[in-house]
Structure formats: structure tokens, C-alpha cells
Amino acid sequence: MALRTLITRKTLGLGLQSEARNLGFGFRHARELQTFSLPDLPYDYSALEPVISGEIMQLHHQKHHQAYITNYNKALEQLEEAMAKGDSSTVVKLQSAIKFNGGGHINHSVFWKNLSPIHEGGGEPPKGSLGWAIDTNFGSLEALVKNINTEGAALQGSGWVWLGLDKEMKKLVVETTANQDPLVTKGANLVPLLGIDVWEHAYYLQYKNVRPDYLKNIWKVLNWKYASEVYEKECP
Amino acid sequence: MASFCSRPFPASSHLLATDFSRPLKISKLLYLQRKGQFHGSQRASKVLAFYGLTTPPYNLDALEPYMSQRTLEIHWGKHHRGYLEGLNKQLENNNSLYGYTMDELVKVTYNNGNPLPEFNNAAQVWTHDFFWESMQPGGGKIPGHGVLLQIEKDFGSFTNFREKFIEAALTLFGSGWIWLALKTKEKRLAVIKTSNGVTPIVWGDIPIISLDMWEHAYYLDYKNDKVKYVNMFLNNLVSWNAATARMARAEAFVNLGEPKIPVA
Numbered sequence: 262m263a264l265r266t267l268i269t270r271k272t273l274g275l276g277l278q279s280e281a282r283n284l285g286f287g288f289r290h291a292r293e294l295q296t297f298s299l300p301d302l303p304y305d306y307s308a309l310e311p312v313i314s315g316e317i318m319q320l321h322h323q324k325h326h327q328a329y330i331t332n333y334n335k336a337l338e339q340l341e342e343a344m345a346k347g348d349s350s351t352v353v354k355l356q357s358a359i360k361f362n363g364g365g366h367i368n369h370s371v372f373w374k375n376l377s378p379i380h381e382g383g384g385e386p387p388k389g390s391l392g393w394a395i396d397t398n399f400g401s402l403e404a405l406v407k408n409i410n411t412e413g414a415a416l417q418g419s420g421w422v423w424l425g426l427d428k429e430m431k432k433l434v435v436e437t438t439a440n441q442d443p444l445v446t447k448g449a450n451l452v453p454l455l456g457i458d459v460w461e462h463a464y465y466l467q468y469k470n471v472r473p474d475y476l477k478n479i480w481k482v483l484n485w486k487y488a489s490e491v492y493e494k495e496c497p
Numbered sequence: 498m499a500s501f502c503s504r505p506f507p508a509s510s511h512l513l514a515t516d517f518s519r520p521l522k523i524s525k526l527l528y529l530q531r532k533g534q535f536h537g538s539q540r541a542s543k544v545l546a547f548y549g550l551t552t553p554p555y556n557l558d559a560l561e562p563y564m565s566q567r568t569l570e571i572h573w574g575k576h577h578r579g580y581l582e583g584l585n586k587q588l589e590n591n592n593s594l595y596g597y598t599m600d601e602l603v604k605v606t607y608n609n610g611n612p613l614p615e616f617n618n619a620a621q622v623w624t625h626d627f628f629w630e631s632m633q634p635g636g637g638k639i640p641g642h643g644v645l646l647q648i649e650k651d652f653g654s655f656t657n658f659r660e661k662f663i664e665a666a667l668t669l670f671g672s673g674w675i676w677l678a679l680k681t682k683e684k685r686l687a688v689i690k691t692s693n694g695v696t697p698i699v700w701g702d703i704p705i706i707s708l709d710m711w712e713h714a715y716y717l718d719y720k721n722d723k724v725k726y727v728n729m730f731l732n733n734l735v736s737w738n739a740a741t742a743r744m745a746r747a748e749a750f751v752n753l754g755e756p757k758i759p760v761a
Contacts, residue, residue: 324721361670416619418672418693419712440671461672461712462721470575470713 283445291430294341296334299327300370308378314480324375325462329441336362364441368421368456375455377484387485391454391492398433400401408435410476413459424455424488428495452495531566547585548599548622550578553629554642560634565734568717576713577625584618591615599623600698607699626639627696631706633736640737643704645752647680651686659731660707661688668726669710677706677740679747703747705740 302322307315336358343351377383386402387395398403405424411433413422420439424433427434429450444453457479464475515623555572558566590592594615597605603623606616639645652658658677665688666675673692680687680702689697696705708730709715715726 319718328721338749434631461716465713465716466720469571469717476603 270398294338296337297366299323299330299331300373302373303378304378304381309383309482310375311463311476312379313376317462317464318464320466321369321463326366326369329362329369332358333362333366342469360446361441364443367443368441368458370459370482371453371456374481374487375457375484377486379481381488383482383484384480385485387489389489389493390496391485392490394492394496395431405435406480409457409472411438413457414473415478416459419460422457422459423451423453425451425453426495427490428452431496447481452491455485457483507703513731516618544634546590548581550581551626551629552633555634560632560734563718563729565621568714571717572709572713573625573629580618584615584622587615587618601624603696604699605636607695617694620696620699623698624694624696624709627704628674628707628709630739631708631736632730632734633738635733636736637731637733643740644737644740647686648745657684658688662731663724663727664709665690666710667723672711675708675710676704679703679705679744679751681751684751699719703743703750705743705747706735708735 276454298467299322302318305315306318306322306442309315309318310335336355340352340355340359342348343355349397392402395402395405399408402404409424410424413437416422416437418439420437420442421444423434423436423444424435425436425444425447427448427450433454434448436444436451438444444451444456457476459472459476468475553569553669557569557573560569594602594605594613599619599622602619603616606613606619608616624637640648645655648655648658662675662677669690669692671692673690674696676691676697678679678687678689678697681686681702686705689702691697694709708727712724715723719726719729
């Protein structure tokens, strides 16, 4: 399984396959519809044990994330058809499916980058400007962790808890979103630094109903390096 | 109309006691003391109220292999119990919500769409009570005569109802419930989706059957395979007996058609 990470290591961009549909002379040039594919994990399924079991990682990645991508592609295809026909009511009707499935794809793509095996630096507290910003905004890393864990545990139903950066105000915020709403639905200037999936599928097989334990433990594998990179890009 | 078997409508247990001198031996008593009468004066009427956890009307292993004992132990013993204890704790601090039946409490805390903090716990206690009673060992198959007729009238066929129910379960976004409910205004059955803990009683409809689509309801047994879960439920678990009893009661509130009054 280690071979996967060495040889087939792709950058975690969104896989793109474009379908060119050229309608030939005299017709309007059709837009290329980009379809999305499941990004690879930069680590093995079992690499986050014992914090998150390999079984959960595999189901989460191969079933749940894949389903969001499949349905997202389907909804986009239907949207394109409806737009071409000028079918406004279908266009509008598809928005919730796009938000849900597209959001699911966006959120999980970020999530995989937010996690990192302990031996690769997962859980190591942030240094540099992000560490300083956390102390300024929240008092201390412990306070931030407590805040996020409280919000995450209190979230009713399914959703995500985020550490976000308000690009304009240069402030860090803790936010929750429901279902698969991406962080940007809470503010157009918000950029996700770290997101924690608190849908039950993210932890149930291992932690059952004890979401607080999952939240307490996940900090051991959170990838502060990625969060720092994003932060430093927006706040140089 | 066809005759329905009569069975008392299942209700949540709701205990209310006023204690004057002899403390009642019930665990988890909560004191709500009236204003101005504190410092434990024994002569003051101490008002005690709490809701109890109803147990499913079957053993926790009775739904195997379609819903495992493990799932029921956690779903009922941890989730359902957790909502109940959370609710009792909230009520301890808010005695304006004291004295309602479970149904009333859900509607009051729903507050016409602007839910109070107690709504989530109250609603989830209610929905889970309803859910356990919507299932039975040896359930599934097709409903009895009267309910079947009504389903055929409102959906065209039982197969069509099944399809609609399954489709709703698979297209629900996030956590929630799927209901077969009697819509009181339209006077017909419909499949309804709700999110989180919302139940059709909050807008006056009458639920007949429910299916929990929160992941905790099926994840241990079916992982992500929702299709299998919903089919197993419809084929083997759903209690059409409970549906019949609920329909019978619903007919007291909703006029579903002209009664056949025999001509003398």
C-alpha cells in the first residue's frame, strides 16, 4: 500500500476530464463540461489509526466522497441541459442538489488535506504567523480547540465545524455549517483552514454516539502545515 | 369503511407528581420550586416533573437480523436516552414548559417555525418513541385492508407508494426522517421528508409510519448502503399494525370520505 503514495502520488487537485462537444460549422460552440473525479488520499487508509480507523477512511473516501462526486457530475450534466433548453424551473430546482453534492465534494477534498498521519507531522501545533494569529484571536491553541470541540459537539444533525480565515478582515473565525454547505456559505470572504466532518459517517463505526471523543482525538492527526500554508498565502 | 382493530394510541410516559410531605421514590427527581417559596420548606408544594424513557415494544434483539441488537442498544440506550436526559435537564431550568404531554411539548417548542432550544430534544424523544412503535418483529409485507385501500387511493398502487418512499429516503439531504403521513388539509396520505428532529405533527399532519434516516440508525448494520436499509425496513420491519391503529385514530380527526350510512 505504501507504493500507492510513492508512485501514484498525484497532487490533490480535482481530477479533471473534459468532454469537448464540438457541434461543427454554423452551430454555437458548446462549452466543455468538466466532470470531476475522486482525488487520491496522500496517505494510506490505515495511516490515521488509531485516531480514525482504516475502515472508516476507506468507506468515507471510496463510498461517501465518491457518491457526492457522482451525483455532482450528474447534477451538472442535467444543469447544462436545462440551461441549453432555457428550462428555468429545472435550473433552479437543481440548485439544492448542486449545493449538496458539490459542497460534499469541496468539503471532503479539503478534509483529506486537513488530515495527516502522526509520523508525517499530523497534530503538530502551528508555528509562525498562524500560531501567532491563533493566540491573538482566541487567546491560546487550547482555547481554540475547546471552542471548536464545543461547537462541533453541539451541532445538531449533520454538518462541519471550521477554523476559517476572513480574508478581508484578516481574522480567524470558528464556524459551523449544516449538511454539506461549504464554509463560503457563511461568508463570501471565508477561506477554510481546517474543517472537521461531524457527519456520523465520519466517526460512528469507531466512536459510536460519542462525538466528543472523536473531536478530542482528531487533533492528533490534524494537518496544521496545510492550514499554515493556506493562511500564509492569504496573509503574507 | 373497513373496520380497524382497536388499540390504544401509544403515548409517551409522562409523570407528574406534587409532593407535599412524602418524597416519592423515583429516580432523577427534579425540583421546580415556585417563586418565593425556597429554602426547602416542607410545606411548600414542590413540583416534580420529568419525562420517562419509553422502551421499544419488543426485546432489543427481536428485530434481528434486519436491525441488530447492537444498533438498538446504542440507538435507544444512548441516542434516545441522551435526548430524554437532555430534555429533562433543560426543563429543570425552564418551568414555563412544565406540564405538557409529549405531543403538546413538541408543538409548543416548535414555536411555529422558530424553535425554542428545547425543541430539538423534545422532538427527538417524540420521533424515536414513534419510530420504535413503527416497527415490529415479523413486520413488513403489505398493510391490512383499510390502510391498503387508502394507500391505493392516494398513491395509485402500493408499489407506487413503496417507490415514492424509497426515493424520498435516498434523496434526503443530511439527517432526517421519512414519513407516511395523513395530510389533514388535503385529506390524503403522502410521503414526507423532514430534517433533523422535525415531525409532521408540528404543522398539524398525522404521521402513520416513520423511518429514521440519521446515519446512526443504520450505519452499524448497513454502513453506507441506504438502499438495502430502506428495503429491509419496508420488507421486514415496518409495523402495518401500528399504521392501522394510527389510521383508525386519525379518522376521528380527518374526514376521509362519505360514510356509508345504511338506509333504513
